Structures are given as structure tokens and as C-alpha cells.
Amino acid sequence: MSTHSSETLVVRGACPQDCPDTCAFLYHVEDGRLVEVTGDPDHPMTRGGLCVKLKNFAEHHYNPDRLLYPMKRVGPKGSGMFERISWDEALATIKSRWTDIIAEYGTQAIMPHAYLGHQGTLNGLTAGDAFFNRLGSTVAEKTYCESGSSTAWIMTVGPTGGMDVESLAVSKYIIVWGMNMLNTNLHGWPFVLKAKAAGAKIVVIDPVRTRTAKQADWHIRIRPGTDAALALGMMNVIISEDLYDHDYVEKYTLGFDQLKARAEEFPPERVSEITGIPVVDILTLAREYAGTQRSAIRQGVAVERSPGGGDAVRAITCLPALTGAWRYPGGGTIEMPIWEFPFKFDFMCRPDWIPPGTRVINELELGAALTGAMPLDPPIKSLFVYNSNPVSQAPGAGTIVEGLQREDLFMVCSELFITDTAKYADILLPATMQAEQLDIMVTWGHLYMHLNQPAIAPPGECVPNVELFRRLAKTMGFTDEHWDLDDWDMLRRCYDWDAPVMKGITLEALKEKGWMRLDVGLPDERTPHATGDFRTPSGKCEFASSLAAGGNFVVPVWRSGYEAMQPGTSVDPVPNYIPSVETMLPDGASAFPINLVSPKPHAFLNTQYANEPTQQRRQGEQIIVIHPMDAGPRSIEQGSYVRVFNERGAFEARAEVSEDVSPGLMMTNVGHWPGLNRSGTAVNSTTSTRHCNLGQAGTYSDNRVDVQRV
């Protein structure tokens, strides 16, 4: 800050990215130009520092490749040949094409496709929901990430915020389960370090020896997709050795006898065979966890990314109720505290506008939906993509590309850049970046509200998503009051400002302070479930879930608020271990002998910033990490270029030969732009579109491949 002149205007903002940290920004503006973005030193999470991903955030706004004007396609699909047009022409084209499609096929022939490319209340996950619900489009189920965990969490403890990440500072035993916090929850790590300095033991459960695993007191390598077996094995030990909290279990849980019976099926020897973890380690983990109060489990999203991932999250979420960890500050589990915020989803999404009987298509099945592999009547004739980049981020990328090449598919894409997905659009619409728009940021990793105030004017003709959908609504002739509300009006209506947790928080106060903590107690004192108070139908932690009777469901926030047309497939009331489809094949049963996991990159946020040369230098090119025992027989050496392939597709990468992975396991990162890779493809060319057992989440970690030197 001190490096800038007194002419510098400082505007408060917040990070737009899909990350649990949601940092508090200070935008530094000189002569109308954003010169620097720094972290607020007073914010308890941000602590003055951002992260490697956001390091060039100010410059990112001025990237010369930014999409600044509406464009129309003038070459073959995917050629990237576009010509500037006016907003009027873009909107008129959309209206004309959609009117024709609706006349011939009906409104459900139109499908939106969005995710969390932006995490704002107005411009994020649900930005287009009200519009598309009003239009009567197909409802898109947005389950790229977290949906399986959400369903599992709500089935077990209800929509509670759970433990505060800041409470980790007073924990005595911390299990980081399926999360590389140093890469993806960096601002939570100082609380872990504080606990460690006070004597806490830090355990990391991860198939890969990540940066975070290297910093732990104990790294437990687990076979991907077997987390439920480990959690049930821990319960087996905890119950059979009578290490559980009888009083807590009796008063505040439901279905202990059923859970006990299930846990009996998972003795340590069996769990060891499933997970690859030595029996002694399972025993030690269970005994230490149950025997150390103020124990915390920081759950990562990786747990859900396997066919049994939903039940794994349920099983893990049962653990602190079994041991009574919820009684203590710094005890319990963190999954996603988003449920603590009083959003008014019904206002944001307007599910009341969805015509009864409207169908749902899952976004991870986009390729099948577009190519006809999924029988659809009517077919998808128009796709509207915003806040997402399925060609890179969705599984089964090859089929998606095939579908996007359809000449009869009218595709509109609102974007910052011409991404691997956007290049297939017929109409491109330019979106604003974070310093150019107003929003309240949604956060799923801490308990602060942040107001992001615009610091600079949007360049060219870029518009925030909220304005984009206002324009589309007016273009389509919608006259509801909703479309006349300005951003401030919308923010006032998007939250229940009178909710108890909002005590003292107002929009006016946020304008001045930038961020404010929900009134949910202090991190070193807070015990949200010391005496139960779970938000389940029974008010208890449900080891046997009463919601299971309704079958599998996606929490409505991930599906435009829509309650109907849920998957409804049968769900066991008690969490179980559901084996992965590909990972757990016996040796020799698959032509593809290696399991590939694809966690998030270090220097990119999914695909964002992966087109910035400075970030490319920091991240390096697409790599795979392969064990020497797998590399040797294939003549793969450190730095060799390799082709990774299976029956679904292939991509090329540079090999890093390392024992950070186990034999039979490889790791790569999702987020590299396929078009910037050597092969023009990336890891999701190889992933399958199967779903996790709950919430229709993806199973990116259940992916068998082979690899050869090129």
C-alpha cells in the first residue's frame, strides 16, 4: 500500500473465486486504473495476504485477450473466428433463435449451463436461475463439486454451518481429510499451525503426499474412494473398545444401534485390505481421535469424488457425534459453513416460476445430452453457458466437444475470455471482472459476509451477469418486477437481514467496513452442537438418516431451487462403504492399470488464470506424478513426455517420477486449458460421467488409465 501515491483510492472488495477462503480485498485505484489488489490485513482469515492464484489479479483485468464486446461466430464451430456485434444485435439474435426453437420444440429445448466461475450472490451460481426458470428452460443440475457432500451433510446433521475453521486454533487433534489445505484452503492453515504450536497433532488423510501431507505430524495414505471404509473402521474400533461418548450418543444422535451393526462389518483387518492402510494405523487413528478431546475433522471435497463419496462424507460426519467432540470448542467437523448464511434462495432462484413437470438434466452429462446418447424429447437445441467451462472442467470432455460441434445447436456464452468452451459459441457476451461489479460474496469456508464494491469502470461493453439476465429478460418480454430491481434492491432482498445471525450487519455497515462476521459466537468459544441442536428432522445427528426414505436428492441450491424430479434412487439410511467402479477392479481386470486422480492446481483457480503467462510459469505445464515402479517398466523418466489414455480419451503431460504417489496411482491437475496443452486435451478427456452415490456429484477420482512415453 505504501508504494502508491496519496492519489490512490482504496476500495473494499472480496475475492470472487470458488475457494473456501473468500479473502477481503483492498482495491488500489489510481486515475481510474486498478493498480494493485491486496488482502485486508485486519481480516482474521485473509490476514493481509492473498494467494499465488490471485497474485496478478489487477493485471488480469487488463489482459489483452479479454472479451470486451459481444461477438458472433463467423467461421466453423470451434474455429474461434468471431466478429464484433452490438449488444442490440446479440440480444435480437438470441430472441429470434430462441423464439423459433420454442415454437418448434418448446422452452425445455433450451438449457443453461453454469457453475461457480464467480461466487457472488448476484453474479454467481444462481445468477441466471430466475431468468431460466421464468423462461421455462430445462433445469440444469449444477453438481460439479460439493453437491454430494451437501446431500450427505444435510442427511446427517442438517443445514448447519458446523465447525468454524478458525476454531481449529484451539483443537488438540486435527484430521485434514481429503484436502490439500496449503493449495486450496491456505487461509485456514494458520489456525492449524496455531493449534500445532500449542501441542495439537495434525493428521492428513490423502492418497497423495501433498504439500499439506508433508507438513503434517502423520500422513495416512489412503486408496482413493475408500474413505467410508476407514471412517467405519474407526467406528468399529471406537465402539468395540468403548471409546465413544455414551451420554452424547444417547441424547443427541439417532440410530446408534444401526450404526453399530454397520461398523461391526468393518473390522480393522477388512478396512486395511480396502484402504491400503496398515491395521496398526487404523487402530492408532481411531484411539487417538476418540481419546483426544477437542478433535476436529477438516473435510475436503476430494472425499465425494468417488462412487461411494456421499456415504463417505456421511460416515465421517458421524464421527464427532460418536465421540462427543461437538461438546468442545475446537471440536466437531468442518464441511461447508455456507448453511449459516440467511440466503433467500426463493428470491434469488424463483423456483415458483418453474413450470410443473419441467425436466432436469445434470450438467456433468452434458456430452450425452448434446450428442443424443441420452434420449431427450425435446432435444437440446440451445445451450447458454456462463460462469463455467465444461470442456475443461466437466468429465467426459471428448463427448462434450462432439456435442458442441453440432451445427444445429445455438450456443450462447458469457465469458471473460474465449475459453475452450466459449470458442464453440454462436454468440459471445462479455462479462465483467470482480473490480468492476457490485456483489455480496457467498462463502463456503468461513463465517464473514463481504461486500465487493466496484472500484473501476467495466471495459468495453462488459456487463455483470445480473445485468446480462436483466437484459435477456427484457428482450424476451418479461415484465415482472424482478427485472426492474437494481443491484442494491436485489442485495436487500437476497438476504434475510433480520435473521438472528445478521445482528448488527446491514448493507450500509458493509459499505463502510467491507466485511462483518455473522453473530454465531467466537471461534475459541463456539460449540454449535454441544447439546445437539442439529438441523435434521429429529434435531439429532442422524446416524440413520430419516431423509434417506425419500431417496437420493440434490440440494435445491444446486438445481435452481427446484424440488421436483429428484433422482430418488434408493439410499441406505446408515452410511456404508460403496466400492469404486474402476479403482477397485482387481489387478488384471482392466486394460488400464493405473488410477488417476486430478486435484486442483496450485497457481490456477480451476481454469481461471491458467491463460496468464505469469501463472503458467508458476504452475508449470501439465504434469503427471507417477511412482518409479510404474514409470520404470514404461521407460518413463523424470521429465519424459507421456500420453495418458483410456477408452474415453487421452492427454499428454510431462512426467514427474516421485514416491509422492503410491504404485498404481498417478496424479495430475485439472485446470490447464486443453487448448494450451500439447495434445489439445486435458485430464477430463479421460474421466467418466458416473455420479457419486449422493447428490449427483462427479467421480473424477475413479478413473483408470494407462500411460506411455511419447
Place this chain on the structure above:
Amino acid sequence: MTHVVTDNCRGCRYTDCVASCPVACFHVNEVRVYIDPAVCIDCSACIPACPVHAIFEEFDLADDQQHWIRINAEAAQRYPVIRTRLAPLDGADARRQQLGL
């Protein structure tokens, strides 16, 4: 990728960097600090914290400063982690003035 502490730290050891580091990647000896490249997560929070501009992102190092990459990596193995700020060394302010900072 990492960050490195260069020669300006020697004799100053202000350690403001340590307080800004979210991952405790600094190691300390009698005269200065070093960064462990296996732990540094490249966030750059330490760079503006250093009063003597000793810290650089690896690829911003001048050609004649490249040797600091190896020195930091090796020294980090030898010296203990420092998690909290220490008082600057005697003579730190004088050295800072000598450095023109």
C-alpha cells in the same frame, strides 16, 4: 516455484516476514532467515513485509542472485523453523541505512 531470501537479510533479521507467512516456511540462524522451498506456497505475503526488500519470487531474481535458490533450500534443512517474530538484530537499523532503505 518458491520465494527466496537474499543477502539484505543478513545482519538485519527483522523477521516481519515470519508474521506474514501463513505456512511457517521460514528458518532462522544467528544472522538471517531462509525459506524452505518445499513449504513456501508462493503467496508473496512476505515480500512487502520485509523492510530491507530481501525477499524475491524465484523468477524475479536477477541473474547474479540465482545462487540464493540453492542456499535457501540447503539452509532450510539445517536451521529450525521460526514461527513468531524476533527482535531485529543489534545494528539492524544501521545496516538498513547502509543499504539505503
